[in-house]
Amino acid sequence: MSGGAEFQITVSEDAGERLDLLVARHGSLSRTQAATLIANGHVQVNGGRQKASYRAEAGDMVQVVVPPPPGREIVPEQIPLDIVFEDEHLLVVDKAAGMVVHPAPGNWSGTLVNALMGRGEPLAEGGGEDRAGLVHRLDKDTSGLLVVAKTDASHRILSTALAARQVTRRYVALCWGHLAADTLxxxxxxxxxxxxxxxxxIVPTGKAARTDFVRLARFDSVDLLRAHLHSGRTHQIRVHLSSVGHPVIGDDTYGGGGGRKLAALPPRRHFLHAAWLRFKHPVSGQVIDLRSPLPDDLRRSLATLSDMPELATHQDPLDVFGFYRTDEHSGAREAASE
Incomplete structure (x- = not known):
């Protein structure tokens, strides 16, 4: 877990575990990092301090604050962004693949947050300076739509809506092989x-994560999928597809990186795109419905793997396969029927 974050643990099955081990496991931290946080007063149990050796009891509420690393100033940068919606409360960015969302070790500049700060517009401060305005995130090599809050009030409302599954986020992915059924x-x-x-x-003690997949088309060696997130864990779609033996094409980290030339994908690019975002405006209540057509590199890949060269110049190939239909269980289209 990077600096500038906080989380809460409600002790249940963890009862009897040492506090430093409990914090380390839930926060993806080393035991030394957890012990340092406890010693410096960044961990409270039921509103008070405890030692690292404290044995957690059922019902304990453990609040953990991970401070940002010292001496790192987030510098505004003039980086072009594709803004698809904006008003005084929020904006939505169509993020390009290859851009890191927020500063962290190894990526202190060139991130989306640096670019947002460089625009000179106000941003919500709730997530800390290194995550100014961010309501959710996308992986570095995942492209597509991402919400940014300009005010703390909008950030709170949107974050609550996201946690309550009232923000619809649908991704398009190509995976190797074929699912056993049209829905998974x-x-x-x-x-x-x-x-x-x-x-x-996939870790039994990890955070709950659910993804619904609908197969939109079945081609010779791959499936075209629509993924609907019910939670927002790091790398969730990629990990879930890898866990069932069908990794995302081009995903070097989770087993889908082979066959990149066959898939016509550039280096360090996987076929995953946040194409559809739907939510209620935090102030007006108006439904905001935004769509991001496939980027050029993914259009070329889809055209190659589907053996449908006309898709490479189609305005939005996702329309061809019914991606934006509201029927969650719309079945796949066979390549032979196109």
């Missing part, structure tokens, strides 16, 4: 991979 729900908990902290994994 993966409901598996996700946490840091205990063997590799740079990856996420």
């Amino acid at each position: 729900t993966v409901d598996k908990p996700i946490a840091r991979d205990p063997r590799d902290r740079t990856r996420m994994a």
Whole structure:
């Protein structure tokens, strides 16, 4: 977990566990990091301080604050952004693949937050300076729609709506192989991979995560999927598809990186795009419905793998496959029927 974050733990099955181990596991931290947070007063149990050796009891409320790393000023930068909606309360960015969303070790500049600050517009402060305005995130190499709050009030309302599953986020993905049926729900908990902290994994003690998949088309070696998030865990779609043996095409981290030339994908790009975003405006209540057509690189890949070259120049190939239909269980279209 990066600096400038906070989280809460309600102790239940964790009863009897040492406080430092409890904080480390829930916060994806090392035991030393957790012990340092406890010693510096950044961990409270039922509103008070405890030692790292404290044994958690059922019903304990543990509040953890991870301060931002010292001495790192987030510098505004003049970086072009594709803004698809904006008013005085919020904006929606169509993020390009390759852009990191917020500053963190190894990426202190060139991020979306740097670019947002460079616009000189107000941003919500609720998430801390390094995450100014962010309501949710996208992976570095995932493109598509992302909401940014300009005011703290909008940030609170949108974050609450997101947690209550009142923000519809649908992604398009190409995965290797074929699902057993046209619909699939993966409901598996996700946490840091205990063997590799740079990856996420299916971990029994992880945070609950559910993704619904609908197959929109079946091609020779791949399936075209629509993914609907019911939670927002890091790398969720990628981890869930990998867990069922059908990794996202081009995903070097979770087993889908082979065959990149066959898929006509550039280096370090996977076929995952946040294409559809729907939510109620935090002030007016108006429904905001935004769509992001496939970027050029993904259109070319889809055209190649589907053997439908006309898709490479189509305004929005997702329309061809019924991506924006509201019927969650619309079945797949066979390539042969196109």
